[in-house]
Amino acid sequence: MNHSSKKRMVVQKVAFAGMSLVASLTVVFIILIVVYIFSMGAGAISFEFIFSAPYDGMRSGGILPAIIGTFYLTVGTAVLAVPLGLGAAIYLSEYAPDNQVTRIIRIAITNLSGIPSVVYGLFGLGLFVLFLRLGTSILAASMTLAIMTLPVIISTAEEALRAVPQSFRVVSISLGGTRLQTIRKIVLPEAMPGILTGVILGLERAAGETAPIMFTGAAFFLPQLPTSLTDATMALPYHLFVIATQVPGMPIQIQFGTALVLLVFVLGMNLIASIIRSRARAKRQW
Amino acid sequence: MDTPFIPGPQQRKAQAIFSQAIEILITAVVKAMGYSAIVFVIMIFYFLMSEGIAAVGEVPLSVLFSARWYPIEGYYGILPLIGGSLLVTVGATLFAVPIGLATAIYISEIAPRWMREVLKPIIEILAGLPSVVLGFIGIIALAPQLRVLLDLPTGLTALAGSILLGLIAIPTIVSVAEDALDSVPRSYRDAALAIGATRWQTIMRVTLPAARSGVLTGVMLGVGRAIGETMTVMMVTGNAPVMVRSLSAILMPTRTMTATIAAEMGEVAKGSVHYHVLFLIGVILFLISLIVNIIASAMVFRVKKRAERILS
Numbered sequence: 001m002n003h004s005s006k007k008r009m010v011v012q013k014v015a016f017a018g019m020s021l022v023a024s025l026t027v028v029f030i031i032l033i034v035v036y037i038f039s040m041g042a043g044a045i046s047f048e049f050i051f052s053a054p055y056d057g058m059r060s061g062g063i064l065p066a067i068i069g070t071f072y073l074t075v076g077t078a079v080l081a082v083p084l085g086l087g088a089a090i091y092l093s094e095y096a097p098d099n100q101v102t103r104i105i106r107i108a109i110t111n112l113s114g115i116p117s118v119v120y121g122l123f124g125l126g127l128f129v130l131f132l133r134l135g136t137s138i139l140a141a142s143m144t145l146a147i148m149t150l151p152v153i154i155s156t157a158e159e160a161l162r163a164v165p166q167s168f169r170v171v172s173i174s175l176g177g178t179r180l181q182t183i184r185k186i187v188l189p190e191a192m193p194g195i196l197t198g199v200i201l202g203l204e205r206a207a208g209e210t211a212p213i214m215f216t217g218a219a220f221f222l223p224q225l226p227t228s229l230t231d232a233t234m235a236l237p238y239h240l241f242v243i244a245t246q247v248p249g250m251p252i253q254i255q256f257g258t259a260l261v262l263l264v265f266v267l268g269m270n271l272i273a274s275i276i277r278s279r280a281r282a283k284r285q286w
Numbered sequence: 287m288d289t290p291f292i293p294g295p296q297q298r299k300a301q302a303i304f305s306q307a308i309e310i311l312i313t314a315v316v317k318a319m320g321y322s323a324i325v326f327v328i329m330i331f332y333f334l335m336s337e338g339i340a341a342v343g344e345v346p347l348s349v350l351f352s353a354r355w356y357p358i359e360g361y362y363g364i365l366p367l368i369g370g371s372l373l374v375t376v377g378a379t380l381f382a383v384p385i386g387l388a389t390a391i392y393i394s395e396i397a398p399r400w401m402r403e404v405l406k407p408i409i410e411i412l413a414g415l416p417s418v419v420l421g422f423i424g425i426i427a428l429a430p431q432l433r434v435l436l437d438l439p440t441g442l443t444a445l446a447g448s449i450l451l452g453l454i455a456i457p458t459i460v461s462v463a464e465d466a467l468d469s470v471p472r473s474y475r476d477a478a479l480a481i482g483a484t485r486w487q488t489i490m491r492v493t494l495p496a497a498r499s500g501v502l503t504g505v506m507l508g509v510g511r512a513i514g515e516t517m518t519v520m521m522v523t524g525n526a527p528v529m530v531r532s533l534s535a536i537l538m539p540t541r542t543m544t545a546t547i548a549a550e551m552g553e554v555a556k557g558s559v560h561y562h563v564l565f566l567i568g569v570i571l572f573l574i575s576l577i578v579n580i581i582a583s584a585m586v587f588r589v590k591k592r593a594e595r596i597l598s
Binding site: 008009011012015016018019020022023026027029030031033034036037083084087088090091092095096104105106107108109110111112113114115116117118119120121122123125126127130131147150151154178179180201204205207208209210211214215237238240241244245252255256259262263266267269270274 | 305308309312313315316317318319320321322323324326327329330333334336337384385388389391392393396397405407408409410411412414415416417418419420421422423425426427453456484485486487507510511513514515516517521544547548551552556564565568571572575576578579580582583
């Protein structure tokens with residue numbers, strides 16, 4: 001080995017070491033954040049914390065209304081965004097011609113995914129809360145979150161649909177199936193795990209968002225649970241924001257506990273998505 | 287089939303027409319759903335504009351583009367807010383781009399396969415962390431550390447915002463850049479290695495330049511996310527709408543456009559001047575994200591076209 005190639009190998013070693021250091025530091029940092037919240041929050045978790053409402057200016061008691069509220073909002077978002085997103089994905093993957101209009105649809109989807117969450121909040125306030133007179137309500141907040149989640153669902157679902165081999169469609173059509181039958185009986189079932197993964201990841205984002213629901217449906221404090229879609233609701237992310245910044249003398253335990261519950265909610269969805277994905281990958285034969 | 291009824295030619299024809307009608311109907315519905323994204327973008331812009339444009343009539347431009355934001359006394363200068371957003375975003379970019387790129391290169395080019403399978407889901411966790419949780423950690427852990435470390439009056443500064451926004455941008459940069467690096471054809475690398483380049487030289491002089499536009503797209507999308515991020519910056523930057531005049535502003539509290547909307551929208555009366563100005567800031571944010579995304583998707587497009595040229 002001559003001198004210059006030795007030098008090049010040293011440069012490579014140093015560079016690789018640097019890169020792996022940066023990558024591992026990033027990952028360690030992420031793990032630290034999660035572990036930190038788990039270890040600090042674990043002490044706050046009790047039956048009462050999960051299953052009772054807050055009292056004494058939210059300085060005591062539990063966070064049940066916020067947990068239930070986030071659950072409602074996530075379900076509401078799913079009900080509104082999944083059919084629409086799936087329909088749009090089917091159109092783009094199975095029907096859309098390769099032309100200017102389709103290109104514009106794609107640009108619109110990328111733009112939707114880039115709009116800041118607080119701007120969605122403004123839009124939801126302008127359209128749903130005020131113009132359509134829904135008031136600050138679960139309905140208005142779910143609609144706002146649904147539009148925000150839509151691009152995630154569309155793009156992941158489309159990707160899953162496109163991953164189904166073309167030959168499956170050709171065979172179905174050649175056996176006399178119509179286009180719709182092909183989609184319903186062949187393409188959709190094959191793409192289902194991928195679609196589910198995308199849907200869950202989209203909903204995970206919606207569940208953790210604060211800015212879009214701040215003016216459209218989240219309440220600072222409500223002693224009782226919402227009873228209809230037109231009620232406002234407490235929600236975990238907004239509740240964490242409130243108790244971390246707006247309430248003086250808030251016990252740190254409750255703050256960490258709330259952060260932990262939110263994290264479990266979100267990471268739990270993430271975990272479910274990964275399980276579905278890896279199971280489908282193991283089972284797939286094409 | 288569980289029906290004993292055997293359809294005659296008449297019924298069969300009717301059935302065929304019926305199912306054809308259903309097919310046409312569902313196709314139309316699916317098409318409408320496909321177009322919905324365009325409708326939503328237009329609707330969002332329309333509703334922001336319909337409230338925001340009034341501000342231009344109500345507040346003289348000289349006030350709007352002044353350095354003082356103090357709505358209670360009628361000072362609606364948005365320059366400090368734009369400056370705050372720029373400051374925090376630039377800080378986040380300086381922090382996130384090197385780390386994001388290094389991580390992407392490591393995952394795509396250097397790490398062994400098992401390592402890749404471990405790293406990617408963990409980076410995905412960071413992408414899924416709610417911004418309010420990061421903001422909370424900023425208040426509880428990061429800001430006090432910064433205050434002591436840098437001997438500041440308060441740790442709630444633009445710097446704290448930059449670091450956390452950087453964390454938010456990193457997963458986007460990593461995943462898009464990694465995709466871009468991954469899609470560089472194997473043959474490029476083989477050719478470079480065959481003529482005696484080291485793996486490092488291959489990465490720097492062949493793979494990375496070949497993936498350039500995809501990597502840039504990732505950086506742009508990451509920066510775009512940072513500009514639009516709301517809760518984290520609102521919680522950790524100290525919320526002081528002061529004009530950015532020097533580099534030392536990074537160590538002082540600041541206020542971004544997004545945080546201003548989030549902090550003040552809840553308290554303004556509908557239809558007031560303040561309300562309209564906040565929507566106008568929303569319009570500005572919308573346009574910024576529009577521009578960032580159109581440029582980013584145009585870059586992706588160019589790459590695809592070039593790839594098609596090479597293949598044909």
